[in-house]
Amino acid sequence: MTADQDGSGTAAGGEPELSDSLKTFGAVLKALREAGGLTQEELADRVRYSAAYVAKIEQGKRFPPEALPGRAEETLGLVAGKVLAAAAKSLRRKAGLASWFLQWAGIEEEAITLYAYECRGIPGLLQPEGYIRAVFDRRLPPLSEQQFEQQVAARLERQELLAARPNTSFSFLVEQAVLERQLGGPQVTSALVDNLLAHGRRRNVEILVMPLKQHDHSGIDGQMYLAETSSNSWFGYVEGHDSSTLMADPKVVSAMLQRYGKMRSQALSHEATVGLLKQIQGAL
Known part of the structure; x- marks a missing residue:
């Protein structure tokens, strides 16, 4: 997926x-x-x-x-x-598309460091159930009821990584526009903000928001994921419409790491992110 x-x-x-x-x-x-x-x-x-x-x-x-x-x-x-x-x-x-995803899923499960930048939606590891249902409810072609429930259950199971790997460092960069979109409506967005605030209090989880107006932005190439394995090797991963690519070339992954590091400095601080999330929730 x-x-x-x-x-x-x-x-x-x-x-x-x-x-x-x-x-x-x-x-x-x-x-x-x-x-x-x-x-x-x-x-x-x-x-x-x-x-x-x-x-x-x-x-x-x-x-x-x-x-x-x-x-x-x-x-x-x-x-x-x-x-x-x-x-x-x-x-x-x-290996085809599914195999590429399965390989990334395995890397993700065993990663000691995981970075994620999203400009399209909330990262799957951070989605509360209401948001997950809103995502799959809009899936095209439409899912059957059985397929829908299986997708929801699979994503919820995947989220257990955050608690199951307390020694893994998770960092998430999310665009403010994704939050302002209010996918699923105000009630879903309120639960989403609660979920982000709760996960952000975990010792091993960092959640930062990229402000809506940011003239100095290094994420112009779009969404990306990065993972460090126990052998200290880094991999990159990107996705599009029904396609995905795993990057293992050190030069390519190094460039991705540089972009991610720069974006961390461009995003709001932890304190400012918490303040913005509470502001968004208060306006719902």
Whole structure:
């Protein structure tokens, strides 16, 4: 799906597309793990990923990280490592839109630093349920009732990252215009502001608003996401209409980091952001 807005990269039913290649990779990993006499939790501990992440890879719901075959080889043996490496190369050759999103979702789940700049809507990790429903209610082509509820549930589940990863540093830059739009109406916007204020009090979460009038603005190229992995590698991610791109080229990601850093200095301070949010809420 789009990381935060229109659901590209998910199947019609709201769950991430389960391509045959991803499901096959997951089945191979599971078979190798079971042959080694390990539980998911035991394998996760040895390959240094979370048990939930390993479970999703085995289910074909997450794109396997590049380091997985090498780490698995240390635990499951040389042959297992070679099998997984070959399967992973095949996945990358066949990767489509959904696979790109699944790979980013995996990076996001394991990130030690996550940055997000949005100029189109509120980042998905910060959307209260009313706002989520307003987003998917306006989805075109329209969703069935079952698809709609599955999309809402999937996004709410994804938001558990903020509480589940207290040692991950989250930073969100949001345009004031997105708040002033009042998507879903005043009541939804009031609940949204409450949610932003609540998350902004978390020790690991920074929420800054870019003022409506800002003559010095480095975000002219639009929305972007950045994540730092446990190996201190950085990745960038952007999305458009039914398309998405993951950036791993250090030069490209470095430029994105420079833009994000500049925008943090151009946005309102934490105190000013809180003041603006309360002002917006008071005017509803």
